[in-house]
Amino acid sequence: MPDQLGRLLVAGGRWEKRRIGLARPGKTRKVVDWAGANRSAGVVRFENVGLRYGMGQEILRDLTFRIEPNSFQFLTGPSGAGKTSLLKLLFLSLKPTRGLITLFGRDTSTLSSDNLAALRRRIGIVFQDFRLLDHMTTYENVALPFRIMGRDERSYRNEVVELLQWVGLGDRMWALPPVLSGGEKQRAAIARAVVARPHLLLADEPTGNVDPGLGKRLLHLFQELNKSGTSIVIATHDIALMDQFDARRLVLHGGRLHLYD
Amino acid sequence: MAPARKTTRPTAQAARQSAEAPAAPLPKMESPIVPHQSIGGRALVAVVAIMTFLAALTTGAVMLVRMNAADWQAEVLREVTIQIRPVDGQVTAAAVTQAAAIARGFAGVSEVRPLSQEESGRLLEPWLGSGLSLDELPVPRVIVVKLAPGAAVDIAGLREALAAKVPGASVDDHRGWIDRMRAIADFVMIGGIIVLGLVIAATILSVNFATRGAMAANRPVIEVLHFIGAQDRFIAGQFQRHFLWLGLKGGAIGGAAAIVLFALIRPVEALIRGNAGAEQFAALFGSITLGFNGYLVILAQIVVIAAVASEASRRTVNQTIAAI
Numbered sequence: 001m002p003d004q005l006g007r008l009l010v011a012g013g014r015w016e017k018r019r020i021g022l023a024r025p026g027k028t029r030k031v032v033d034w035a036g037a038n039r040s041a042g043v044v045r046f047e048n049v050g051l052r053y054g055m056g057q058e059i060l061r062d063l064t065f066r067i068e069p070n071s072f073q074f075l076t077g078p079s080g081a082g083k084t085s086l087l088k089l090l091f092l093s094l095k096p097t098r099g100l101i102t103l104f105g106r107d108t109s110t111l112s113s114d115n116l117a118a119l120r121r122r123i124g125i126v127f128q129d130f131r132l133l134d135h136m137t138t139y140e141n142v143a144l145p146f147r148i149m150g151r152d153e154r155s156y157r158n159e160v161v162e163l164l165q166w167v168g169l170g171d172r173m174w175a176l177p178p179v180l181s182g183g184e185k186q187r188a189a190i191a192r193a194v195v196a197r198p199h200l201l202l203a204d205e206p207t208g209n210v211d212p213g214l215g216k217r218l219l220h221l222f223q224e225l226n227k228s229g230t231s232i233v234i235a236t237h238d239i240a241l242m243d244q245f246d247a248r249r250l251v252l253h254g255g256r257l258h259l260y261d
Numbered sequence: 262m263a264p265a266r267k268t269t270r271p272t273a274q275a276a277r278q279s280a281e282a283p284a285a286p287l288p289k290m291e292s293p294i295v296p297h298q299s300i301g302g303r304a305l306v307a308v309v310a311i312m313t314f315l316a317a318l319t320t321g322a323v324m325l326v327r328m329n330a331a332d333w334q335a336e337v338l339r340e341v342t343i344q345i346r347p348v349d350g351q352v353t354a355a356a357v358t359q360a361a362a363i364a365r366g367f368a369g370v371s372e373v374r375p376l377s378q379e380e381s382g383r384l385l386e387p388w389l390g391s392g393l394s395l396d397e398l399p400v401p402r403v404i405v406v407k408l409a410p411g412a413a414v415d416i417a418g419l420r421e422a423l424a425a426k427v428p429g430a431s432v433d434d435h436r437g438w439i440d441r442m443r444a445i446a447d448f449v450m451i452g453g454i455i456v457l458g459l460v461i462a463a464t465i466l467s468v469n470f471a472t473r474g475a476m477a478a479n480r481p482v483i484e485v486l487h488f489i490g491a492q493d494r495f496i497a498g499q500f501q502r503h504f505l506w507l508g509l510k511g512g513a514i515g516g517a518a519a520i521v522l523f524a525l526i527r528p529v530e531a532l533i534r535g536n537a538g539a540e541q542f543a544a545l546f547g548s549i550t551l552g553f554n555g556y557l558v559i560l561a562q563i564v565v566i567a568a569v570a571s572e573a574s575r576r577t578v579n580q581t582i583a584a585i
Binding site: 113117119121123127131133139140143147157158 | 287288289290291292294296298481482484485486487488489490491492493495582
């Protein structure tokens with residue numbers, strides 16, 4: 001992937017020029033300041049958030065933290081610590097039992113379903129199990145965020161194709177997910193998460209199914225996305241992966257969050 | 262993922278060659294958001310087809326009973342029978358002629374036909390055997406009086422006139438039969454409507470459950486669409502359209518099968534005409550033709566059942582989203 005990414009950077013692909021701002025080496029990188037991302041509020045703000053399932057005990061307690069625009073953080077902790085639950089709170093799949101969650105300056109507890117959908121469009125999600133739609137080609141899966149927006153396919157086709165080439169799936173655009181390898185599915189899932197230029201990217205164990213080499217390349221991809229202005233949260237317990245990149249760590253332990261900036 | 266290779270910066274010439282190379286065909290968005298081919302979808306089409314067929318058959322049967330009962334009653338109401346019992350000192354043949362003349366004098370009577378002795382003998386054959394001479398028996402004579410359609414004939418006046426001038430004459434307007442037939446027809450109609458209601462309720466329930474079953478297989482699609490920011494009405498709309506189409510497909514198959522069946526009855530009836538069983542069948546059930554309204558009702562059922570499938574999918578999508 002790095003060489004493909006490099007080729008695209010050197011060749012100056014349209015997606016790359018617009019998105020990453022690295023198209024012309026030597027020029028000052030242009031980092032997009034996402035409109036609408038309220039800098040004072042941060043991208044995400046948790047205040048005393050707690051979560052319990054049913055009548056059980058709280059699995060997340062008193063979480064208070066912020067995710068700033070253009071930031072990069074790892075979310076880690078032992079198995080069962082609640083990483084996936086925290087990610088679900090972040091992409092509005094769960095509602096907190098108590099506390100306040102603010103996304104892009106909006107209190108999520110008061111949003112209508114339409115507004116929630118609009119907020120989700122500003123968040124890219126890479127699921128641990130990829131969640132690609134098996135009846136759609138790789139191209140169609142990656143283009144899905146544009147399709148649900150009702151955009152004309154001609155307006156995004158080249159963009160999707162270039163992104164697929166960038167993640168090394170240029171020759172797998174017509175393939176259906178069941179015939180893709182684990183790494184290919186991973187990259188397709190990442191491409192789908194980033195194609196609509198999310199302001200926040202959440203990735204659940206994005207390197208869990210790939211070999212260390214590919215894991216490193218995927219991390220490089222996330223770094224490039226971060227440089228373009230996307231806030232990144234990667235949930236992982238891969239210490240080796242985290243050691244490769246000096247970033248903020250959110251460590252969940254015993255239902256509480258410890259921040260290591 | 263291809264193994265990492267050393268990155269080389271392309272030369273300007275290479276870039277030009279690349280730009281001039283024929284462009285590979287770009288992929289297109291061709292797949293529907295909701296997968297068309299699924300076991301659940303095929304099962305739903307089969308369920309809708311079978312239930313639509315049964316509902317259409319029941320509807321057709323109810324409509325046939327209603328139409329034929331009405332026709333039969335109208336037919337019987339257009340006929341009155343005058344019976345002349347032999348009376349001592351009276352020539353029966355003369356009494357028949359006189360009674361026929363009185364009947365012809367009433368407004369609204371279109372035809373008066375005294376049955377001949379031979380015809381009366383044939384009527385009694387099942388009970389008295391053939392070759393019987395009616396002259397030896399005091400057998401009543403019968404006059405068939407046909408009434409003009411829609412005419413209000415003064416039956417009471419006819420009865421009084423005959424009683425005054427023809428001893429032994431009586432008028433039977435079949436009122437007792439009509440009332441009993443009407444009661445039977447109403448009973449059959451009510452029974453048919455109850456059966457139809459049950460069939461339609463079973464159809465709605467089974468289509469509803471089959472739709473939910475088919476939807477269960479699509480939960481991952483709903484989840485993905487939901488998480489990437491699709492609005493609830495967009496997701497519901499996709500599924501509603503898909504299941505409306507499945508419902509229409511199944512409904513069209515079942516409804517068409519029922520329509521073909523009803524349409525085939527008349528040619529089959531013509532083929533077996535003359536057969537004793539066919540005659541009895543025709544006498545009992547009359548014309549087995551649905552008519553335009555019957556076919557219209559079956560078509561309406563197809564649309565309603567498809568709408569049920571569509572609405573069930575919308576509700577299931579909303580419930581699924583709420584559960585997510």
